[in-house]
Amino acid sequence: MxxxxxVGAARVAVLLAAVRAHRDRLVDTAPCSVGTLGxxxxxxxxxxxxxxxxxxxxxxxxxxxxxxxxxxxxAVLGVPAARRGQGVAAQLGIARRVSPHRGQVLLGTAKALTxxxxxxxxxxxxxxxxxxxxxxxxxxxxxxxxxxxxxxxELCADLDRLDGLGTRRLVAAARRRAAxxxxxxxxxxxxxxxxDRSVSMRPAPDAMTYLTALLPWPRASASWxxxxxxxxxxxxxxxxxxxxxxxxxxxxxxxxxxxxxxxCPCASTSSCPPPPCC
Numbered sequence: 001m002x003x004x005x006x007v008g009a010a011r012v013a014v015l016l017a018a019v020r021a022h023r024d025r026l027v028d029t030a031p032c033s034v035g036t037l038g039x040x041x042x043x044x045x046x047x048x049x050x051x052x053x054x055x056x057x058x059x060x061x062x063x064x065x066x067x068x069x070x071x072x073x074x075a076v077l078g079v080p081a082a083r084r085g086q087g088v089a090a091q092l093g094i095a096r097r098v099s100p101h102r103g104q105v106l107l108g109t110a111k112a113l114t115x116x117x118x119x120x121x122x123x124x125x126x127x128x129x130x131x132x133x134x135x136x137x138x139x140x141x142x143x144x145x146x147x148x149x150x151x152x153x154e155l156c157a158d159l160d161r162l163d164g165l166g167t168r169r170l171v172a173a174a175r176r177r178a179a180x181x182x183x184x185x186x187x188x189x190x191x192x193x194x195x196d197r198s199v200s201m202r203p204a205p206d207a208m209t210y211l212t213a214l215l216p217w218p219r220a221s222a223s224w225x226x227x228x229x230x231x232x233x234x235x236x237x238x239x240x241x242x243x244x245x246x247x248x249x250x251x252x253x254x255x256x257x258x259x260x261x262x263x264c265p266c267a268s269t270s271s272c273p274p275p276p277c278c
Contacts, residue, residue: 050126056133057124060110063092067107105134112137115145118156127162132170139174142189147181 037044067088074084093103113120119136122128128136136155140148155173156162162170179186199213213220 049129053123053126053129056130057120059096060106060113060120060123063088063107063110064114066091067111109134109137112141115148116140116152116156118152122156122159122162125159127159128156132167135167135171136174139171140178142185143178143182144185147178147185150181151177 067085070088071084089104089107090100091103092107093100096103096106098106113123113133116137119128119133123130123133136152140151143151151174154177155170194216197215199211199215201212202210204210213223215223
């Protein structure tokens, strides 16, 4: 290990010990059992929220530094350029106790913050939390570096403007500014989004199921229309199914009608013992 690497590792070790000691002291001295907290209690809640945002900013910086270190190590080992840095997102997910996919999102957000200094500064100052930061990165991902930097400065340079600005308004402002700067990029983004359409199903409590569909708006609207109407009564037994339809209407709460029983070939033969199908 080089001298610079030893100094960096020593500083990280000192910071790690300080963070753990501060965490233990914070938990041990929590004033939740005190009778009257007053306005100071709300100030403490805000200060802890700011601390969470600052911690997320430090985690983002560490993720970028660790990925760069891993890429350098892979280059020394002769790993092909296309495979350098693989596994960092999974390691980040393990370190932050989230899934590998979430780790990939966090790593991508951390790398994007290097192009958005005002957003990164707002996160460190507590004016933005991690979710709002991720949303800003997502909404500007389709822009070129220069346009992204302009949106970053316009929305996040003034920290007082972010105070009290809701997530919906922030997202709307980012989308509106991105559309003004590069309308073609927005069109390309929506075209790529069509390739991500999917339908998934996951279990729910009480023998129920969540059915989730990510679809373009016209198809989603056409699929929602029959599911949002009044329940459709079940068809009488023996009614032929509608052409091109093999599933019951979504709004029907009744199970599909069972098909009529098939005639038993042995039913008309007296010498044949009754089979199980009769």
